[in-house]
Amino acid sequence: MRIGTIRTDWQRRGLGHPREGTTRLPHHLVERMLTNPRLCGYRTYRGELLLDDDGQPVIGQWEPINTVEEWEAVCAVVAQRKQKYPGRSLARKYLLSGIARCGLCHSKIRGQVNKRRTANSKAATFSYQCSVVNGGCGKVGRAGESVDEFVISLVLAEQRERAASTTVPGDEPWPNASVLADVEADIAALTQAAKAKEITVSTLLQLLPDLERRRDELKLERGRHSKTRQQTASLSVDTIEDFRGLPIERQQALILHSLSAVLIHPAGRGARRFDPSLIEPVWH
Numbered sequence: 001m002r003i004g005t006i007r008t009d010w011q012r013r014g015l016g017h018p019r020e021g022t023t024r025l026p027h028h029l030v031e032r033m034l035t036n037p038r039l040c041g042y043r044t045y046r047g048e049l050l051l052d053d054d055g056q057p058v059i060g061q062w063e064p065i066n067t068v069e070e071w072e073a074v075c076a077v078v079a080q081r082k083q084k085y086p087g088r089s090l091a092r093k094y095l096l097s098g099i100a101r102c103g104l105c106h107s108k109i110r111g112q113v114n115k116r117r118t119a120n121s122k123a124a125t126f127s128y129q130c131s132v133v134n135g136g137c138g139k140v141g142r143a144g145e146s147v148d149e150f151v152i153s154l155v156l157a158e159q160r161e162r163a164a165s166t167t168v169p170g171d172e173p174w175p176n177a178s179v180l181a182d183v184e185a186d187i188a189a190l191t192q193a194a195k196a197k198e199i200t201v202s203t204l205l206q207l208l209p210d211l212e213r214r215r216d217e218l219k220l221e222r223g224r225h226s227k228t229r230q231q232t233a234s235l236s237v238d239t240i241e242d243f244r245g246l247p248i249e250r251q252q253a254l255i256l257h258s259l260s261a262v263l264i265h266p267a268g269r270g271a272r273r274f275d276p277s278l279i280e281p282v283w284h
C-alpha cells in the first residue's frame with residue numbers, strides 16, 4: 001500500500017482538505033498524518049513527541065486509534081520507504097498494476113517483467129498477467145506496453161472531452177465587468193463634455209489620467225481572469241508524452257480519475273496482434 005493510494009482513498013471518501021487551488025492532499029501531509037504520534041495516544045508539542053521528566057511519552061486523554069506497536073510499524077515502513085534505495089519490490093511499478101483486472105476471473109492483474117525477452121528483441125518488456133499465485137485463474141495475459149498506451153489514449157481523450165464540456169462560456173464571469181464599464185463610460189462622458197465645452201480641456205486632462213490608469217488595470221485583471229479560467233479548463237497533460245513524463249503515482253491517479261478498472265479479456269490462442277477491443281475500460 002502506497003501513501004498515494006491512501007491519499008486517493010481518503011479523497012474519494014471526502015476526507016482531508018486539499019489546500020485552496022489544489023486538488024490533492026500533499027504527499028508529506030498524508031505521511032505526517034499517518035505517522036502522527038497522537039494516533040496511538042501520545043501527546044505532542046509543536047509536532048514533537050512530548051516526553052515526561054523520565055523521558056517517557058506523555059499519554060493524552062483521548063481514545064487512541066492505533067496501538068503503539070501499530071503506530072511504530074507504520075513509522076518504520078514510512079521511514080524505510082524514504083531511504084534512498086528502496087527495496088527491490090518497490091523499484092518497479094507498472095501503470096495498470098491493481099487497475100487492470102482479468103476478464104475471466106476478475107482478479108487484479110499485476111505487471112510482470114518479460115524474462116524471456118532478449119536485448120534486441122521486439123517483444124514486450126513486460127506483461128500484465130493474471131496470476132495463480134495472486135489468486136487468479138492464470139489464463140489471461142497481454143503485452144504491457146500496448147495495454148498501457150491504449151488505456152492512456154482512452155483516458156486522455158475522455159478527460160479532454162470532459163474538460164471541454166464543463167467549460168461553458170460565461171461560466172464564472174469576471175466579477176469586475178460592471179466596474180470597467182462604469183470607468184469607460186466616465187471616460188467617454190468626460191471626453192464628450194470637453195468636446196461640448198462643458199468642461200475645459202485642462203480639467204479633462206486632470207481627470208483623465210486616473211480613469212485611464214484604472215481602466216488599464218481592470219483590463220489587465222480581466223485578461224488574467226480569462227487566462228486562469230482557460231488553464232483550469234484545459235488538462236495539464238495533452239499528449240501521451242506529457243503523461244509519460246509524470247511520476248507513476250500521478251499517472252495512476254489520472255487514470256483512476258476516469259476509470260475504476262480495466263478488464264483484459266482473453267485473446268485467442270496464438271493471437272499475436274494487439275486487439276484493443278479485448279481491453280475493456282470500466283468508466284466511473
Ligand SMILES: [Zn+2]
Pocket residue numbers: 102103104105106107130131136137138139140
Ligand atoms: Zn484470471
